[in-house]
Amino acid sequence: MTTKRRSPGIPAEFARRVLTVVRRIPRGRVATYGDVAALAGRPRASRAVGNIMRNCAAPDVPCHRVIAAGGRLGGYGGQEITKRSMLAQEGVLFHGRRIADFRTVRVKVPSRRSRS
DNA sequence: TGGTTGACGGTGG
C-alpha cells in the first residue's frame, strides 16, 4: 500500500482532500496546483500538491488535469507530451507548451477577494 | 528531531 504517512492524524488529510479535489475536476477542464491547493484548504501548498500528485497511485485521480500556473503543462511522470495528449483527448486545446484557452478550461476557484 | 526534496507560484531582470 502507499499508505506510509509519517504523520498519522495530521495534514495527511490534506493529501486526501487534494485527491478529492482533483477527482472532482470535470473532463475537458484543468486546474493548477495552486487551485487544487486552495480548494484543499491551503492556497500556498502548491508544492505539497505536487508531492501528493507524485504519489498519485489512485486511478480515480486524473492527475493529468492538474497543471502549473500560466497554462503550462508543468511536470508529469515522464513526458509532458503524454499529459498534453490526454488533455487534448478531453478537448483541451494547446498552443505550443501552453493551453490555448487556459482561462476557459481552468476550473473556477472562488476568490476570497471577490466578495460582493 | 532536523534537514532535504519536489509534478509549484509569483516577481524581477
Next chain:
DNA sequence: TCCACCGCCAACC
C-alpha cells in the same frame, strides 16, 4: 517570452 531567485507546504530520510 524565458530564466533565475525566493517563499510556502507536506512527505521522506
